[in-house]
Amino acid sequence: MGAERFADRAQAGAALAGRLAASAGRSGVVVLALPRGGVPVAVPVAGALGAPLDVLVVRKLGLPQQPELAMGALAGLGGEVVEVWHEPVLRAARVPAAVRESVRATELAELRRREAAFRRDLPAVPVTGRTVVVVDDGAATGSTVRAALAALRRSGAGRVVVALPVCPPDTAAVLTATADALVCLRIPSRFHAVGLEYADFAPPPDDEVAALLRAARDRWGRAGGVS
Numbered sequence: 001m002g003a004e005r006f007a008d009r010a011q012a013g014a015a016l017a018g019r020l021a022a023s024a025g026r027s028g029v030v031v032l033a034l035p036r037g038g039v040p041v042a043v044p045v046a047g048a049l050g051a052p053l054d055v056l057v058v059r060k061l062g063l064p065q066q067p068e069l070a071m072g073a074l075a076g077l078g079g080e081v082v083e084v085w086h087e088p089v090l091r092a093a094r095v096p097a098a099v100r101e102s103v104r105a106t107e108l109a110e111l112r113r114r115e116a117a118f119r120r121d122l123p124a125v126p127v128t129g130r131t132v133v134v135v136d137d138g139a140a141t142g143s144t145v146r147a148a149l150a151a152l153r154r155s156g157a158g159r160v161v162v163a164l165p166v167c168p169p170d171t172a173a174v175l176t177a178t179a180d181a182l183v184c185l186r187i188p189s190r191f192h193a194v195g196l197e198y199a200d201f202a203p204p205p206d207d208e209v210a211a212l213l214r215a216a217r218d219r220w221g222r223a224g225g226v227s
Helices: 009-023 038-049 087-093 097-119 143-154 169-178 206-223
Strands: 029-033 053-055 057-063 066-077 080-085 131-135 160-166 181-186
Touching: 009 038, 009 131, 009 160, 009 181, 029 038, 038 053, 038 131, 038 206, 053 206, 057 097, 057 143, 066 087, 066 097, 066 143, 080 097, 080 143, 097 206, 131 143, 143 160, 143 169, 169 181
Parallel strands: 029 053, 029 131, 131 160, 160 181
Antiparallel strands: 057 066, 066 080
16 A cells, blocks of 8 residues: 555645646635644645635544544534434444443534634634535545534535545445535545555644644635635
């Protein structure tokens, strides 16, 4: 797999941008990154599309004994929090309701903290009636992306496109059925973890995410795209 891995998130984002270039210049397009890892991927995508960049904060609800395996996810958009549960994982792990609620409470607090850390004083970019491109650095079960899609549907978004560097075939099938379109660079039949698809998968710190968003918002302001 070594030679086939993405060098880093920026390189994966540049490749995604090339696949999405046909949508460049269309009015009403918004790029929403799932932080933290989705933001460096989304920066070149937003630049190629000439679209505003914002974040949609999603928190994985991991199994207590295996935190990287999602039993669900939370998504925050416009003050609303949407929950998505991954039923096959819940059934297989036999997760008690009290444990689910404890994990949910912890991740909800972290979701709110991250919204404040990433946005700071920046207002959210409106999504109602707009074409939204949801970007992440990859998807395993797809729970976080599905939570993002549910939040966007409830908020009145128009067409919703999911753009990913990599995801497994079963997740691709679910997202294809859930979103209006899926753009995924790689759908390997033997998939183990998103991080294994990258040579450099170090998570960007909160300050870097906030700086990327601030720089993008400054560019939109000069272009008149976002007030």
